[in-house]
Amino acid sequence: MNEQKEFLKDYDDSKYKKPSTTVDMVILTAVDVGTNARSVPDKVLRVLLIKRKGDPLVVDVTDPYKGKWALPGGFVNYFEDLDTAAIRELEEETNVSNVYMEQLYTWGNVYRDLRRRVISTSYMALVDSSKLNVKAGDDAEAACWFDVKATTLEEIKTQTQTGYIRKTTYELSLVNGEQEIKDTVIVTKEMEGRTSKVDFECLDNPSGLAFDHATVIFYTLERLKNKVEYTDIAFSLMPELFTLTELKKLYEIITGKAIYSRNFRDKMEKQKKMVIETDEWESGKPYKPARMFRFNPDWVED
Incomplete structure (x- = not known):
């Protein structure tokens, strides 16, 4: 010292x-x-x-x-x-x-x-x-x-x-x-x-x-x-509740690539389990309402 x-x-x-x-x-x-x-x-x-x-x-x-x-x-x-x-x-x-x-x-x-x-x-x-x-x-x-x-x-x-x-x-x-x-x-x-x-x-x-x-x-x-391909970073740009279509459109604008809806749903819900389905639905929309999801806080990065 x-x-x-x-x-x-x-x-x-x-x-x-x-x-x-x-x-x-x-x-x-x-x-x-x-x-x-x-x-x-x-x-x-x-x-x-x-x-x-x-x-x-x-x-x-x-x-x-x-x-x-x-x-x-x-x-x-x-x-x-x-x-x-x-x-x-x-x-x-x-x-x-x-x-x-x-x-x-x-x-x-x-x-x-x-x-x-x-x-x-x-x-x-x-x-x-x-x-x-x-x-x-x-x-x-x-x-x-x-x-x-x-x-x-x-x-x-x-x-x-x-x-x-x-x-x-x-x-x-x-x-x-x-x-x-x-x-x-x-x-x-x-x-x-x-x-x-x-x-x-x-x-x-x-x-x-x-x-x-x-x-x-x-x-x-x-x-x-x-x-965005391997982390949950995209959810920082989303509200607490969202539809999978809204989330898919965010991924598309970030990556600059069109994403097939069925593949995206499987990736989020089954393969990566990044989202949790809720009992809530969209309201006040002029188109067919969709189910709302939220981010899975227990999701672990691959």
């Missing part, structure tokens, strides 16, 4: 430059859409964005992202761990707590923030938008939900002597009413023997999102798509 005190007494940490540390929150929800009142509505994923203060048309070298839409988030306090900072930011931006939240990835490209060296850890939070009272923080002009989806534009795979390089270009689209934001994200996977490396790049778009937030959102959508 004395040796440690002696070491710390003479330790000079000023010789190391100190980057700033932030957390970025990708807050997702699922809502019903569609105009056909006689059928179960489809669903769409939405992400919460905040609009930074300032005029985007006025060039400001001290803050090139003024007036742009971005993910909610903020700096980590000195005596605050990452998860605590993420929980605090979530509560400040949405006024809710005790929701599904998961740490995803740490983004550390040197010039991801042109003002200073910033290392950011991104989190995914899944919430029910009907229970939120969204507000803009002190450093934001507005906070809104945007429909979000990623579409594959091009994939090029090149063989190498010991593996391959696959470059896939995606378009990230975010829509709120008449406002649409589009960004291009490029994912490059290099496979050499048994070693793989994945790089993410967001092409510069003057009308796109601030910082590298398009890449952060795209990564989150991919993580959600992968996890």
